[in-house]
Amino acid sequence: MVDHLYYTLQLADNALVIGHRLGEWCGHGPVLEQDIAITNMALDHIGQARSLYQHAAKLFNELPQDEKANQFQSVALSLKISNGDALEEDDLPYLRDVWDYRNVLLTEQPNGHWGNTIARSFFYDIFQQLYYTELQKSSDEQLAAIAEKSLKEVAYHVRWSSEWVIRLGDGTAESKKKIQTAINDIWSYTGELFNVSEAEQAMIDKGIAVDTASIKDKWLQRVNEILNEATLTLPEDNWMHEGGKNTQHSEHLGYILAELQYVQRAYPNMEW
Amino acid sequence: MTVRDFQQAFDEKIDKEIAIEPRDWMPDNYRKTLIRQISQHAHSEIIGMLPEGNWITRAPSLRRKAVLLAKVQDEAGHGLYLYSAAETLGISRDEMIEQLHSGKAKYSSIFNYPTTSWADMGAIGWLVDGAAIMNQVALCRTSYGPYARAMVRICKEESFHQRQGYEILLNMSKGTEIQRKMVQESINRWWWPSLMMFGPTDDDSPNTEQSMRWRIKRFTNDELRQRFIDVTVEQCKILGMTLPDPELKWNEERGHYDYGPINWDEFWNVVKGNGPCNKERIATRVKAHEEGAWVRDAALAYSEKQKKRNNKTDHQAA
Numbered sequence: 001m002v003d004h005l006y007y008t009l010q011l012a013d014n015a016l017v018i019g020h021r022l023g024e025w026c027g028h029g030p031v032l033e034q035d036i037a038i039t040n041m042a043l044d045h046i047g048q049a050r051s052l053y054q055h056a057a058k059l060f061n062e063l064p065q066d067e068k069a070n071q072f073q074s075v076a077l078s079l080k081i082s083n084g085d086a087l088e089e090d091d092l093p094y095l096r097d098v099w100d101y102r103n104v105l106l107t108e109q110p111n112g113h114w115g116n117t118i119a120r121s122f123f124y125d126i127f128q129q130l131y132y133t134e135l136q137k138s139s140d141e142q143l144a145a146i147a148e149k150s151l152k153e154v155a156y157h158v159r160w161s162s163e164w165v166i167r168l169g170d171g172t173a174e175s176k177k178k179i180q181t182a183i184n185d186i187w188s189y190t191g192e193l194f195n196v197s198e199a200e201q202a203m204i205d206k207g208i209a210v211d212t213a214s215i216k217d218k219w220l221q222r223v224n225e226i227l228n229e230a231t232l233t234l235p236e237d238n239w240m241h242e243g244g245k246n247t248q249h250s251e252h253l254g255y256i257l258a259e260l261q262y263v264q265r266a267y268p269n270m271e272w
Numbered sequence: 273m274t275v276r277d278f279q280q281a282f283d284e285k286i287d288k289e290i291a292i293e294p295r296d297w298m299p300d301n302y303r304k305t306l307i308r309q310i311s312q313h314a315h316s317e318i319i320g321m322l323p324e325g326n327w328i329t330r331a332p333s334l335r336r337k338a339v340l341l342a343k344v345q346d347e348a349g350h351g352l353y354l355y356s357a358a359e360t361l362g363i364s365r366d367e368m369i370e371q372l373h374s375g376k377a378k379y380s381s382i383f384n385y386p387t388t389s390w391a392d393m394g395a396i397g398w399l400v401d402g403a404a405i406m407n408q409v410a411l412c413r414t415s416y417g418p419y420a421r422a423m424v425r426i427c428k429e430e431s432f433h434q435r436q437g438y439e440i441l442l443n444m445s446k447g448t449e450i451q452r453k454m455v456q457e458s459i460n461r462w463w464w465p466s467l468m469m470f471g472p473t474d475d476d477s478p479n480t481e482q483s484m485r486w487r488i489k490r491f492t493n494d495e496l497r498q499r500f501i502d503v504t505v506e507q508c509k510i511l512g513m514t515l516p517d518p519e520l521k522w523n524e525e526r527g528h529y530d531y532g533p534i535n536w537d538e539f540w541n542v543v544k545g546n547g548p549c550n551k552e553r554i555a556t557r558v559k560a561h562e563e564g565a566w567v568r569d570a571a572l573a574y575s576e577k578q579k580k581r582n583n584k585t586d587h588q589a590a
Contacts (some may be wrong), residue, residue: 014332021336023328023329023341026344026345027321027325027344027348029324032565032566035348036348038350043338043342046338046341050334051336089334090334094332113563114567167574168567170577172570172573174569263390264332268449269453270446272390272443
């Protein structure tokens, strides 16, 4: 059923988009050891994305024929589908356009400076750890297995981004100002992590998806613990952006996809 | 012991193939030569991350993206081992990086060429890493212990990279006509600069003789270049591609391939800073370093605060 596909794409697109963003740092980090660390995390997310897209492709291939047609807007993908080709790992990430992507807006926000990237990862990593811990109980065994396999990596991500929040918050006056501003700026993109899309609700009802309401308090508590240690605070304004889960994106995603998909789009139907 | 005795002991070690270690006495020039060579090598790894990093966001599949990320990450790791090896000779990483940024220290000129197509990720792995391995395998037995040990680790990973690069090209060469064209065009661009990686001809390489005596170098530039050409010609046949040298042919008598003249003017021009990407590469590194200054300062300030706090708790506990 199509909700199951959409929900899996939500997870897959999050993993790909944040992995892609972190990978943009490769070769440009503030110090060699951190260049290695952030590239490692990019790799973890891309690895998770691969497993999730394989699963999503399988879910798509199992849809009834009439549900497959007109599922996605992209001409390249529609052609493939109307030819009756089975989709594979790379088709969904490389051939869908912005209006079929389902990642949260948080993940597509630009890297900015080191503090902006750390703030984005910090909120996301703690969320992902709590979320994947629950996802291990999913009635979709494949998703449960991916969550279980990823959690070791995610634990490292949480430690890394939390330590950096503390280091920058409790470092110099300049770093404190920078990370506090970064946290204030990215905060309005965290609300969407807990919004439930229609597809997601259908999957929560089936025991496949995690009910985000169940982890929200814990998330906020952990975020505050680290911010306290870092001598930082959350902003008071709680107005939140949303849209990514329902395919309404910022302008940034288009540029990510323009790069990501360039070779596949310019030279279609080839093996690389 | 007099300097002469020290020198004698050093020479004996070199002759007996006993590794020189950081605490051993060594001639000043041996130390200087090694610092120059190892730091150059480290810088090459770091600058070398950029031409390939250029394709991370555009890799054509998720698998290729992951493999490329891992590869560039390995290069950063090689840079780390090599900076550490050079530090055992009494120079700090900061000093070396300063020399790179100011243009005082050099790095392999090959990284001053642009990567303009995906096939370049294959050609760099196959040709550039292939040429590097020829040099590096020889360096696994170099006389300075920390350098030799770093090279052993690096060589293992490099040969993996070379296979991955070759596999990219092999895959594309089995693909469509446009993909084969892309592969050939990339080989045409990377072939000559790869041959230049071995350095000037022996007649024109002033440091070779002394480095051979010290067993820092084990083979001359021309010997290694010839060895590289001989194996690469065969690998190219399997790809069904050609190398852009009309004079390339097997010489039965020598038991080697003959090859055409290398454009040394181009080589020296790029070494002097006039290659297509010299300025960009250094500017990119300088920018990353400068923009990272506040981050490094914060990390340092935080760790000093932590030390003080720990001292305080220790005192209180005592």
